[in-house]
Amino acid sequence: MLMGGQAALFGVLIGRMYYLQVVESDQYAVLADENRIQIRLLPPVRGRIVDRFGEELANSKQNLRVLMIPEAAGNVERVLAALRRAIPIAEHDERRILREVRRKRKFLPVTVAENLSWEQFAAVNLHSPDLPGVQPDIGETRGYPMGEAFAHLIGYVAPVAEADLTGEPLLELPGFRIGKNGVERLQDIALRGKAGSSRVEVNALGRTIRELSRDDGQRGADVALTVDATLQRFAAERLDGESASAVVMDVHTGDLLTLLSVPGYDPAAFNTGLTQRAWQELVSNPLAPLVSKSIAGQYPPGSTFKMMTALAGLDAGVVTPDTRLPCTGSIELGPIEFHCWKRKPGHGALRMAEALEQSCDCYFYELARRVGPDRIAAICHKFGLGHSHQLGLPGERPGLIPTRQWKQTAQGQPWTPGDSFNAGIGQGFVLSTPLQLCVMAARIANGGLAVRPRLLLDIGGEAMALPPAPALGVNPAQLKIVQDGMFRVVNGDFGTAKRSRIAQAGWAFAGKTGSSQVRRISKQERTGRMRKNEEKPWIERDHALFVGYAPYEAPRYAVAVLVEHGGSGSGAAAPVARDIMMECLKRDPSRRGPGERSA
């Protein structure tokens, strides 16, 4: 009987075995696989950003670093002490390491040091027999070989913030970085590539035993920009020390050859996270290194705006090119006196081209009074002022071209003749970005074609479409008057920028200076002696502007330069614009295909 009972109990065991191993087997097989197989994401290599000739603006470079597996290290503090003989480990780094060691599981690597030099890296390798658990490792960090001059254009990458999470698992990888500004952000998806994955077998402690299969993913696409890095660097050097912007554009294709804002900052510093102090310095710097002045800086265009007033006047028929408008140094409008930059006795009676050449304010006060703000605004929009060009870069701003209705809506007050006077010379409410001014110059230069600024040349080898530039519907004869005026600015005997002439045959430079007031001139200053710019504190000096294009006979490039508080357009902006233009003509970047270097 005992035997029978025992046999029955064995039967129970076999029945249970049948249940587990046959009936429920599939379910348990799945559970066993879930136990042992983990899918690990392999972050793709981020694509490069290159200039139009393939020169690297952003790359992914090796990050020589040292990891430590606490479990293998045993006594972490002793290993760190030994490691100090090879590389410096700061006090606060040691605290961070010990904190991570406590938090993480013991077999997961902790980063001890990053961005080491080859010498330091080699030293760690040399000492490695005495350093249990220490793993020299080659990771990847974003490098910006061109440095500060491209900081605003290229942007930077930084660790993923909570708000960036989209559910895409790649973003949740520790240490993964995404584009946070500039082209890095604009083309983040293309640059990012596709994550690969690796199916690995792990044991009960989560340690990898072997790789079962691997999908390498797809590395990020290289993004080629229209800029000429050499030209932009030249412009940056030329504007070194200033708070300024320079934009150079191909007047036919719209290719932006330079989109510069100075001063810049080190984009690589954002890779690893900025220290509080470095951040404070950037934020409190009066030269505003974090602002991309080319697209986000809105300035009164000053006299560079006068071409718009002129074209509006001709278009409206309120003047002919030969109409002479008088200048006695000032115009009285009720109690207010509007001054010309040239005091009494003024310019006398000038025709349009001459008024542009000498930048006579009185001429344009009167012209603006006759034509009114709405017709000026219409011309401005044709030439690219007052609206965003949608480069896609973060921070691009639309500027402001005032109309009667705008003032009524925004200020609750009707338009006054004084507003027209101010608008006529690009002051008052008018605001524009250096990019917009460059587009304006380009559209004047190319004979009134709606060329649009273009930043991307190709993505992953696929060329961006070049949309045709339709005609703006501007009377060519009228445009010619303005072009002539701009030619005289640089080349005329009375030209405000005659010192910035380009003498080389066939490279004739045309342009317009501008000095825009940053504050209202006080009555006391009016009645008393006008202070010269050099006498004012930096922050009160006029912004210096220049827009221009060359060669005059067969235009190819337009340029806009703005120097914040530079004093005068002719003194601070025009020479820089001339130098940049000469460099540009010398390099002639539009005439060479990608990959070709300048001779």
Place this chain on the structure above:
Amino acid sequence: MALDLGRVRRSLSTRDGDLTFGQRILGFRWLMLLLLAALVAIGVATLYSAGRGSFSPWADRQLLRFGVGLTALVVVALTDFRIWLRFAYAIYGVGLLLLVAVETIGTTAMGAQRWLDLGPVNIQPSELMKIAMVLALARYFHGLTLEAVARPHYLIPPLLMVFAPAILVMKQPDLGTALTLVLGGGAMFYLAGVRMWKFALVIAGALAAMPFLWERLRDYQKRRILMFLNPESDPLGAGYHIIQSKIALGSGGIFGKGFMQGTQSHLNFLPEKQTDFIFTMLAEEWGMVGGVFLLLLYAAVLGYGFALAVRIRHQFGRLVAMGIVNIMFIYVFVNIGMVMGVLPVVGIPLPLISYGGSAMLTLMAGFGLLIGAYIHREAPLGT
């Protein structure tokens, strides 16, 4: 207690007397040894796999222990069986003393005080106790008539013989071995002719004592029992063993993942794969086919053991032999039931397969007794 030399001499020429060495060899049941060796071979192969295809650290030492166990088996089997009758109580007494010694000077392993450090070898007196208890109970019932067995007060000494060591073992604490002792002892009572209703009485008493016993259990023991009732309630804690064991078994399927291919065991999801959960590993790699084969092998050992036992003419030998078979059965059933989630997790090895020396030695010596009893099945033992 001196040997009656006259009787010994008288029985020399008869089948009832002393056996010559040759007679003993002839009576030796080689088939039993073969079956046991087959079990050990399966165990060594599984340990070889558990060691990731290496004889160290387990398989080689297990083989060594089998060598020692084999020697013990042969020596015990060939010993004159009457000696065991004479020294049954003495052996039991030594076992009990050792258990007390463990309580006071024993070394602790894995939260339980089970081991006695005797210089080069550690022994686990609770293992020895299983044999000693079988011997002592067999000795006690050997002298009793059925009428005496029917009298309740005659059952008090054997009950003490069971519960004294069981309580000592439980204090170590080793619930599994205590359970084995009680179940093994109970089966002996049944074999000795104790009526079923008396068992019912004892079981009812035990159930009544449950709340009291529950209080005495260690936390981890309570947790194991609760966990057995609902293993999924704490998948990373105490229920982890059972869940992972069931996953390993289930994913093995009918034909298994193949020798040395068990993912659950090789990736350490399966705890204690070389000791208590070795059956899981075997069934993961060999599937249900392997598991059933092993059970059939055990059934063969047990059945053959019974077959030998019933042919023993004296009560003492028969009880010893059946007691050994019962102990073996309890080991197998509790262990396999445990790894399959039928019984709570108690620390009981799979006999002759699990890595471990004491259990191997106990069982080999036990089967030595069984074969010895069979060899001397006709010996007159008196009362």
